[in-house]
Amino acid sequence: MRTAWILPILAAIVVFTTTADAGTNCSAADATKNCIDGMIIPIWRPYLDLKVEDRVFRGAIYFFIIAYCFLGVSIVADRFMSSIEVITSMERSVTVKRPGLEPMKITVRIWNDTVSNLTLMALGSSAPEILLSIIEVIGKGFEAGDLGPNTIVGSAAFNLFMIIAICVVAVPSSQVRRQKHLDVFFVTATWSVFAYIWLYLILSFFSPGEIEIWEGLLTFIFFPLTVGTAYITDKKIIQKRFLPRRYRRTSHGLVATQGEELKMLETNGIGGQKAYTSPYLLRHGAAEEIDPAIKAFEEHRAEFIETMREIRKKNPHIDPVELQKQAEYEMITRGPKTRAFYRVQATRKLIGGGDIVKKRIDKEHNRTTDVALQQVDKQARQHTCKIYFDPAHYTVLENVGTFDVVVGRDGGPEGLTVIVDYCTEDGTANEGSDYLPVKGTLTFYPEDKHQKIAIEIVDDDVFEEDEHFYLHLRNLRVRTKDGLIIDPSRIGGLPVAEIETPSTATIMILDDDHAGxxxxxxxxxxxxxxxxxxxxxxxxxxxxxxxxxxxxxxxxxxxxxxxxxxxxxxxxxxxxxxxxxxxxxxxxxxxxxxxxxxxxxxxxxxVWAKKMSDLNRIQERFQRRMEKKRAASVTNLADSDDAMSTGPSPFTFGASLAPSGAEGEGLTDRFKRRLSALVGGSGDSDKDSKENTLMLTQQQIEIAELGKPRxxxxxxxxxxxxESKEFQSIVDRMLKTANTRLMLGTSSWREQFSEALTVSAGDDDDDGDEEEGSEASIEKEEGEPSTMDYVMHIISVPWKLMFATIPPTDYWGGWACFVVSIVMIGVLTALIGDLASQFGCWVGLKDAVTAITFVALGTSVPDTFASKVAAIQDKYADSSIGNVTGSNGVNVFLGIGIAWTLAALYHASQGTKFLVNPGTLAFSVTVFCVEAVICITLIVLRRQPWLGGGELGGPVKFKVFTAGIMVCLWLFYVGISALESYCVIAGF
CATH class of the missing domain: 2.60.40.2030 (CalX-beta domain)
Structure with a gap:
């Protein structure tokens, strides 16, 4: 059994504490004072004069109960952090102007990242420690206790030494992680060390052994001061005002313009790789000040686009749906995530909840598929039969003869017979001379999907412009099974058939007597x-x-x-x-x-493909046309001569062609004159036939020139x-999906209970290379849950079902979930406080030692897993290191500041003093402050190339060296504090 080592350890502790109690006269060494009834749980009686084996047995039982309660705290903290993530991820739409481009509407977060990390995020991750301190003071009648304050200090030591040591080792040796916001880290680290120095000052210097109201209030006031200074540093307000000239000031931050700083900023600090930059930033970033909202948005979007390119490059033939799914998974995995996300992810994997990223992506894709299926079903349920032209535009040559216009039918109930009339209408083409008009009726029987209308085009040899005419559908009727013809719009209030656009077809006639x-x-x-x-x-x-x-x-x-x-x-x-x-x-x-x-x-x-042959063909056609015209002219001339024998000729040519004095003109002269007029001659009767022939040839050439292509x-x-709208929409959707608020949020109690009863595969690839393909990652995630997943799920099901009753995060913007969750955390923390004190009673541990070891360890386990995942997956080390220093200071200002302020106010109202024994706590705080300075110095030195080049990762020898020092610091802190607690060494 994996837990078999617990009993020997507990037995050793009992023997050690018994020996320590017998070998000292220090009153603080008496652990039996812990054997009292708790605020909720009474002591297990009898509790005096127990044998060693009885104490070990009871200690083991309490140990497992406390561990199970810590599991419950982790699960309810999961819900609490989800509500915080939803609250701090709230966004609003803003419209920003972009030089040279149209204004763009983007979404920006309402909460500043630094402010949210130091307020709600810190409260969420350290809620058990903070509430334990407050509840202990209230439960003891506003008297000081050892468990709460020492838990805060012990948790801070574990976070700073052990969690960072684990993160240093977790990053692959081929990579390093550097902090991006180093200035914010210096601010939070300074405040975190100052918090514990201040704690020592109010315990042992200003008013030794007593906490006054101003000390408690000032301790709490340091909390907003911490947040404010961190915010000022993050926004670089001071740097903009007092900045050296080698930097350019922008509203977003600092941009190096000369010197070595420029070279450093050209890389992202990770492996020396060039950072991918948005084309918009490349065009405008060096020349002008860019709105910070645009810059952040463009950089985020550029990273997403680059990820899609990488996936497509690895798998060029990937299905678009699968590409989107893999890209979403990869983007969310690589993208920046909050402390709440890592905390919730670590907890859910621990209890068999699976990977929240993949589960949410699968849920979104399933929802999209369901919507598509519903749309198909909706279309299938449409009972309206639609009649329309398919297609609605036809282009034909005038020599096409007869062609068909197609009328289509779609939808409608089965067994329906539809009748519709059609007719033609002139456009620029005229019926009779350009086409033959048609008018009739089409009948669509139940099995008919298409019907055809035959149209005939009239061909001629005259050059014409392109012309068109129309064909309309009208007067739709429906024939029932009884043979009745009725209006389809009057059946049951809904039309069963209708003429749909396009209900008019346009036929374009192209002239074929020109080259085009x-x-x-x-x-x-x-x-x-x-x-x-x-x-x-x-x-x-x-x-x-x-x-x-x-x-x-x-x-x-x-x-x-x-x-x-x-x-x-x-x-x-x-x-x-x-x-x-x-x-x-x-x-x-x-x-x-x-x-x-x-x-x-x-x-x-x-140009003509065969110009001379085409010209000859045109001339031949023209010659035939002229011969037809001559023949017609001869016939008309003969008819006019016959008419002249009985009266005046109606066939006159005008004054220039038929002079009034030309009386007694012969038939041959009259024919020549009229023929010359027809072919464009001068009309002079004295010109010979050779001239007319030359003029006829010239006319052919002119007409041929008019018919050539142009x-x-x-x-x-x-x-x-x-840009591709599809690609743009995918990126937009992934930008929206990448919001971890959507990953962690819930919308209904049904969803929460369903998740509580569902076991999913955990993630075993945290230690793998983050550059592995997303396809492999997703395939690995799709495996079956392991035996351990099922075991942890079964163990945690009672807690899951209990906390599924918490309101979903969609209610009241997450605040309903926030309030109910923190109340439940408070109840569980009170239970843990009672159990921890009584556990110390059975094994002989003081509250101070229990707090800095078991309780601090239990409250920090989820943060340990979360920081480890963040160290592996994030580009930078801020989520792993910066959050530790920030929360350490906040824990003191909130946890101790609120608790001691309430106690000081209560005692002031009663006319008494709030007394706090500075001994063990002051000693523990002093040791921690000295070691914290050593640890922070080592973290900063790790950024130097000769010591790894980054806070996390790097060569194995540097990782082992750093982690070894930090582990030794934590062990020394626990050991020296425990020895002082048992008066083995002298304290303050």
């Missing part, structure tokens, strides 16, 4: 960078005769060829009767959140490459 006018569809075009390639349509209007070649090329703008897009230069070939062609251009995806690069595509002059309105197009 070639144009791009638009002069501006937007492409999404993730599209891979884009297709630019080149249209051929006003004719489609002959084979034509059009050269094209791309031209750089702000986008560079073969960097942002694939440079192309080539030719488009239009075959005879082909009306459109496409230019394919590749777009290179640079995965930018915001992008607005552009380039151009230009069309060259179109460029239309848009011969140059600007292509703007925009």
């Amino acid at each position: 006018v070639y144009t791009l569809e638009h002069d501006h075009f937007e492409a999404i960078e993730s599209c891979g390639h884009l297709s630019l349509r080149v249209q051929r209007n006003s004719g489609a005769r002959g084979k034509v070649v059009i050269p094209y090329k791309t031209k750089d703008g702000t986008a560079t060829g073969n960097v942002h897009f694939e440079h192309k230069e080539g030719e488009l070939v239009f075959e005879d009767n082909q009306t459109e062609a496409f230019i394919e251009i590749g777009v290179i995806d640079t995965e930018q959140y915001e992008r607005c690069d552009y380039f151009f595509v230009e069309l060259g002059e179109p 460029l239309g309105q848009f011969k140059k197009c600007q292509i703007t490459i925009k």
